[in-house]
Amino acid sequence: MDFSHWEQIPRSSWRMAVLVGANTRTYKFALGSALLDAAAEGRSEILLRDLAVPYAMELVRHLGQAPQVSQKGERGEKDFLSVAEREAAESLRLGSPTEELLAAAIQSMPRMVMRKFHNLRGEGAEVPHRFYEVTGRSHEQVVRLSKELRDIAQSEQAPTLRGELSARWSIVETSFAIGIGQSLIREGVVVDMSTLQITDRQRRRSVAGVTDSVIGFQRGLCLICAEPITPEDDIAVDHVFPYSFMRLLRPGDQGTAPDLDAIWNLAPTHAHCNGQKSNRPPTREEMTRLAQRNEAIMQSPVPLKKTLELTLKHNKHSSTRPGEWLRFIQHVHDLL
Numbered sequence: 001m002d003f004s005h006w007e008q009i010p011r012s013s014w015r016m017a018v019l020v021g022a023n024t025r026t027y028k029f030a031l032g033s034a035l036l037d038a039a040a041e042g043r044s045e046i047l048l049r050d051l052a053v054p055y056a057m058e059l060v061r062h063l064g065q066a067p068q069v070s071q072k073g074e075r076g077e078k079d080f081l082s083v084a085e086r087e088a089a090e091s092l093r094l095g096s097p098t099e100e101l102l103a104a105a106i107q108s109m110p111r112m113v114m115r116k117f118h119n120l121r122g123e124g125a126e127v128p129h130r131f132y133e134v135t136g137r138s139h140e141q142v143v144r145l146s147k148e149l150r151d152i153a154q155s156e157q158a159p160t161l162r163g164e165l166s167a168r169w170s171i172v173e174t175s176f177a178i179g180i181g182q183s184l185i186r187e188g189v190v191v192d193m194s195t196l197q198i199t200d201r202q203r204r205r206s207v208a209g210v211t212d213s214v215i216g217f218q219r220g221l222c223l224i225c226a227e228p229i230t231p232e233d234d235i236a237v238d239h240v241f242p243y244s245f246m247r248l249l250r251p252g253d254q255g256t257a258p259d260l261d262a263i264w265n266l267a268p269t270h271a272h273c274n275g276q277k278s279n280r281p282p283t284r285e286e287m288t289r290l291a292q293r294n295e296a297i298m299q300s301p302v303p304l305k306k307t308l309e310l311t312l313k314h315n316k317h318s319s320t321r322p323g324e325w326l327r328f329i330q331h332v333h334d335l336l
């Protein structure tokens with residue numbers, strides 16, 4: 001996959017682990033969240049049983065809202081998710097996992113989600129940094145948290161990473177819901193411009209914010225100035241090609257002009273950069289960054305990827321040819 005322009009830093013590896021890769025279940029997000037919490041406290045190690053508590057609780061909270069497994073995912077009675085469903089109500093009432101749920105989490109985490117967290121799609125492919133290591137045996141297992149993980153969890157970018165993780169979780173679990181998932185996968189997502197939320201067409205319900213959903217794919221950087229967007233900054237969602245250009249765009253060969261109110265053309269920026277930009281067309285650098293951002297989203301699973309594929313298809317561009325986003329964006333620029 002093409003992340004060659006991403007710096008090889010731990011934060012990029014974290015983003016790849018969370019944002020990219022096929023998901024048939026949501027365990028990875030629950031683990032990611034529990035790891036960030038533990039590392040934010042500056043800990044270098046934590047008992048597996050202590051890490052299992054927030055992990056299990058995050059999952060049971062999400063179970064109440066949406067399915068945590070894809071329709072294709074098969075599972076048996078001993079499956080951790082089956083146990084979580086049985087124990088969810090009681091665990092929520094207690095405010096902590098039941099004995100049975102905790103035991104199931106401790107048993108399944110090292111064998112399953114903790115083995116896969118660093119994996120990327122493709123045989124044997126892994127992110128270049130390690131965030132933890134499981135040591136010790138059976139009931140005394142200890143999770144050593146790496147310095148890279150602590151640095152990430154204590155950095156000023158940590159809230160951004162949390163937002164990304166949570167948006168990704170919502171998008172993935174929404175894609176698991178019967179019907180809605182199918183329509184999202186078939187039609188892609190739409191953006192409600194009044195609230196800047198990605199919404200599912202069928203239920204007209206918001207899934208996640210545009211900023212949280214895509215900022216990770218542009219590495220947390222402002223699309224205009226390419227500097228980091230920090231939690232203190234005011235953020236705007238920029239139309240990279242200004243919306244007012246809609247009526248100026250000549251229809252392409254296919255008879256309709258590209259939609260400028262869609263994910264492919266929307267990017268988080270500093271509010272002040274956005275204000276200064278006003279109604280000018282994007283620069284060459286901005287177009288390149290937008291193309292790279294969109295190429296990165298294309299590496300993530302449905303439905304954001306599907307949305308971008310549909311944009312390319314509707315505009316008679318290939319959704320599989322490498323480098324197609326830059327060609328498409330240049331093509332839109334030429335329509336002006």
Ligand SMILES: [Zn+2]
Nearest residue numbers: 222225270273
């Ligand atoms: Zn900026």
